Amino acid sequence: MVNELQSWLLSHGLNEAGSVILSNVFSLAALVLLSLVINFLARRFLLSVVHYAVARTEAKWDDYFVERKFFSQLAHLVPAVGVYLAVPIIFSESPTLVTSLTHGIYIYIVVVSVLSIDAFLNAVHDIYMHFDVSREVPIKGIVQVLKIIAYLIGGIFIISLVLDKSPFFLISGLGALTAVLLLVFKDVILGFVAGIQLAANKMLVEGDWIEMPKYGADGEVMEIALTTVKVRNWDKTITTIPTYALISDSFKNWRGMKDAGGRRIKRSLLIDIHTIKFCDEEMLARFAKIRFISNYIEQKKQELAEFNSLYYVDNEMLANRRRLTNVGTFRAYVAGYLKNHPSIRQDMTFLVRQLEPNEHGLPLEIYVFTNDTVWANYEGIQADIFDHILAILPEFDLSVFQVPSGNDFKSFLSNSASQKS
Structure with a gap:
């Protein structure tokens, strides 16, 4: 085809060099136009048919492939195939140009294939996230590793095409760069291993409330990625933690509290x-x-x-008798009050106990569990309980210990001065 165009140009008075250049330019323009036409037809008809078929199905999983543009990426392969078949015909008399264009098409096909794999993995991850098991076994780290492998293999194929070498030749040469690769991908390798351990042992899932003071994390896990874990703190800031740090360091996970359905109240009241x-x-x-x-x-x-x-105790001597105390009676009242409280779980640890007296008085500790684990509701329940206990305390002729303040000393000095006068 190129020779026919070149002969036609020569017959119209163009020199041989000019005819060769101009014929090649026209042929390349025709090739570009052909690829655009094929791409338009593929996207206008073939892709539309696929999208229509997906929209008509009741299944939801295929919608994610459309949203992630998996079929759109595959549609780019159609013009590449058309151009690949047309190049030997258009440039039949130019083997060098055919080879160069064919290599370019190969590179284009590799790039589109890698992008299609990326879109496919994204769609698979979206589908997986709708299963209940995704909360316990996240696969985002695995998906990211597969993407890295796909891009790495695609890069090797592209380099092999540019250098006109076998891909296996380049792969064999990577053995000498193992130490460098281990250093470059250290965080990726550590994160991948840590992600497997976190998933296998069910140590962490998205939505968990964790505390990790070393990294300033105290909030809900947003995302468990290959190299990082994102935590949205309760003050709405976001903390990023290296994934492997969750294996090498310690952290507190509040999931057990949520699963048990009870949140602990452990607070003491200091009685004078x-x-x-x-x-x-x-x-x-x-x-x-x-x-x-x-x-x-x-x-x-x-x-x-x-x-x-029974023991013939002398009632005249009060010290010889067993008697009730106001603090013991108050402790019984608190236990009765909490046993009748609708927000306290009776099937979990339930203690109203005295701790060792100290310079601040006698600590009376309440150790119970609420039936509501939501933070705001829990704080409200706890506050209501202690509001009532503090208010009822004087009914038992008891008072709370409180360190004297400046006003207390001022009142004391004022009273002393008035008594002296």
């Missing part, structure tokens, strides 16, 4: 030791009217009366 005393009859009569401990008071009064009569 000077307000602790035995209960007299007036106090017992008053406490017996309180709903949560009325049965407790009657039971304890009967138990102590039986004990004192």
Whole structure:
């Protein structure tokens, strides 16, 4: 075809060199036009048919291949095939040009193939994310490794085409660069291994609440990638942690709390030791009217009366008798109050206990679990409980220990001055 065009140009008075150049330019222009026409037809008809068929199906998985433009990438192979078949015909008398153009087409096919594999892997990952198992076994790191391998192999093929060498020749030469490759891809290798361990041991999944003070992370896991894990902190900042650091360092995962359905309240109330005393009859009569401990008071009064009569205790000497205390009765009230609280789980650890007294008073610790694990709701439940306990404390003739403030000292000095005057 080129020779026919060249002969026609010579017959119209063009010299041989000019006719060769001009004929090649016209042939290349025709080749470009042919590729554009084939590409238009492929995208206008073939791709439209594929998209129409995908839209008509009830399945959802094929929609992700359309969204990730997998079929659009494959459509670019159609003009490449057409041009590949047309080059030997158009440039039949120019073997060198045929070879050069063929190599260029090969490179184009490799690039399109790699991009198609990239789109295919993205679509597969999107489909996988809609399965429940994706929360426990994320595959994004594996997908990224496969992409790296695809791009690496594509790069080797392109270099082999440019250098006109066998791909296996280049691959065999990579053995000498192993140390360099290990250094360059150190983070990728460590991240890949760490990702496998995290997935196999179910140590971390997207949506987990983790704490890792070393990296300033305290929030929800957004993404588990090949080399990094993104955490959205509760202050809306984002912390990026190396994936392998989750294996080499320690972190706290709150998933167990969510799975158990109970969140722990562990807080102490410091009671002023000077307000602790035995209960007299007036106090017992008053406490017996309180709903949560009325049965407790009657039971304890009967138990102590039986004990004192059994051992012939001298009732005139109060120190010889077993008696109720206001702090013990208050502890029973708190336990009764929490057992009747609708937001406290009764099937998990339930403690209302005294800790060792110290210079700040007697710590009364509440150790229970709420049935709501949402942070805001949990804080509201905890606050309501301690609001009530602090407000009810004076009913038991008890007070909370509080370090004296400047106003306390000011009031004390003012009272001292008024007494002296």
